[in-house]
Amino acid sequence: MVRAAEGDVPEGIDLFIPPWYDIFWSAVMFVALFWIFWKFVLPGMKKALDARSEGIEQKLEQAETERNEAHALLEQYREQLAEARSDAARIRAEAQAERQSIVSEARTEAQEAAAAVTERAEVQMTAEADRVRAVLSRDVGRLATDLAERIVGEALDEQKVSSTVDRFIADLETVAPEGQETR
Numbered sequence: 001m002v003r004a005a006e007g008d009v010p011e012g013i014d015l016f017i018p019p020w021y022d023i024f025w026s027a028v029m030f031v032a033l034f035w036i037f038w039k040f041v042l043p044g045m046k047k048a049l050d051a052r053s054e055g056i057e058q059k060l061e062q063a064e065t066e067r068n069e070a071h072a073l074l075e076q077y078r079e080q081l082a083e084a085r086s087d088a089a090r091i092r093a094e095a096q097a098e099r100q101s102i103v104s105e106a107r108t109e110a111q112e113a114a115a116a117v118t119e120r121a122e123v124q125m126t127a128e129a130d131r132v133r134a135v136l137s138r139d140v141g142r143l144a145t146d147l148a149e150r151i152v153g154e155a156l157d158e159q160k161v162s163s164t165v166d167r168f169i170a171d172l173e174t175v176a177p178e179g180q181e182t183r
Helices: 002-006 020-152 158-181
Strands: none
Touching: 020 158
């Protein structure tokens, strides 16, 4: 405005170029601000950026370490899982073998028990047959003697009667097995 009052109005390119004193003081202020920024602001920013960079590097290293640990744990887990699976397969195989052994033992015991029961039954049947023969021999002999004494009307010789009854029972025993075979 001072220039406009004096009548010194810039024209042409002078419109864009400021006066020399504005350039000088602007340069002085720029240098002063640059020096203040360089001396005080930039070192603080550099420290903050370095600290942040160092923190990021530490976090990256920690993440890498944790990743490696996770991979190691995963590998360990996989090994344990494979080991557990092989142990389970082994235990199943042992259980199957033990089951077969138990079944075989039970079958053998059952067969032995059946054989023992059969043998006891045969022994009992033989004893019962012997007892029946003895009773039959005694009763049939007595009945035959009583009947013969009644028919004849006199007492018979005990030894003769006994030998006759024994012979008769022996004949019955030989006839009975033949009859059993024809069934």
